[in-house]
Amino acid sequence: DGGITQSPKYLFRKEGQNVTLSCEQNLNHDAMYWYRQDPGQGLRLIYYSQIVNDFQKGDIAEGYSVSREKKESFPLTVTSAQKNPTAFYLCASSSLAGLSYEQYFGPGTRLTVT
Amino acid sequence: GENVEQHPSTLSVQEGDSAVIKCTYSDSASNYFPWYKQELGKRPQLIIDIRSNVGEKKDQRIAVTLNKTAKHFSLHITETQPEDSAVYFCAASNGGADGLTFGKGTHLIIQP
Numbered sequence: 515d516g517g518i519t520q521s522p523k524y525l526f527r528k529e530g531q532n533v534t535l536s537c538e539q540n541l542n543h544d545a546m547y548w549y550r551q552d553p554g555q556g557l558r559l560i561y562y563s564q565i566v567n568d569f570q571k572g573d574i575a576e577g578y579s580v581s582r583e584k585k586e587s588f589p590l591t592v593t594s595a596q597k598n599p600t601a602f603y604l605c606a607s608s609s610l611a612g613l614s615y616e617q618y619f620g621p622g623t624r625l626t627v628t
Numbered sequence: 629g630e631n632v633e634q635h636p637s638t639l640s641v642q643e644g645d646s647a648v649i650k651c652t653y654s655d656s657a658s659n660y661f662p663w664y665k666q667e668l669g670k671r672p673q674l675i676i677d678i679r680s681n682v683g684e685k686k687d688q689r690i691a692v693t694l695n696k697t698a699k700h701f702s703l704h705i706t707e708t709q710p711e712d713s714a715v716y717f718c719a720a721s722n723g724g725a726d727g728l729t730f731g732k733g734t735h736l737i738i739q740p
Contacts, residue, residue, distance in 0.1 A: 620674050
């Protein structure tokens with residue numbers, strides 16, 4: 515299953531609270547990504563990072579923030595500004611060496627906000 | 629930005645028959661087209677991918693075709709088996725470190 519871990523598997527929060535989702539990889543991959551998955555909607559890109567201390571917004575970045583202080587780690591914070599935060603969150607990574615474009619996914623975190 | 633449409637949303641086939649899932653994309657700059665399989669509650673797993681300099685790629689019972697002119701690509705699964713039952717997603721990107729744009733998925737059901 516590769517070396518991408520996400521924790522926790524399930525997360526419950528009250529509305530109005532910020533919450534941080536963890537993503538760690540030991541594959542020595544340069545690029546890391548966050549996607550959100552809702553039923554019947556496929557995966558949508560939130561943020562991505564090609565290099566430490568740099569990241570770009572994806573299609574649905576509003577209400578989320580990220581950091582990339584280490585190559586191995588790309589945590590995602592779901593802020594209280596995110597209107598519909600309940601979803602399945604998937605982290606992925608990709609090596610940029612040798613023109614490899616394959617993205618490897620972590621096991622996901624299912625966030626429920628009530 | 630890129631937009632990927634995927635059809636059908638549900639596909640039911642008899643075991644042993646073939647299944648075909650089709651996707652269209654909007655951005656002519658896209659050059660990388662992966663297909664992922666996702667079982668219930670699990671992470672997506674890459675099953676095959678194709679780049680824009682190739683028209684077809686095959687891996688055992690799975691094949692992908694790409695028509696750059698028409699901006700569509702398809703997944704073909706032959707001799708379907710019960711373990712092929714899952715949700716399949718197509719995606720597109722312009723390669724490099726950019727993120728993927730996914731279709732909405734096809735729920736493939738293999739009838740015994």
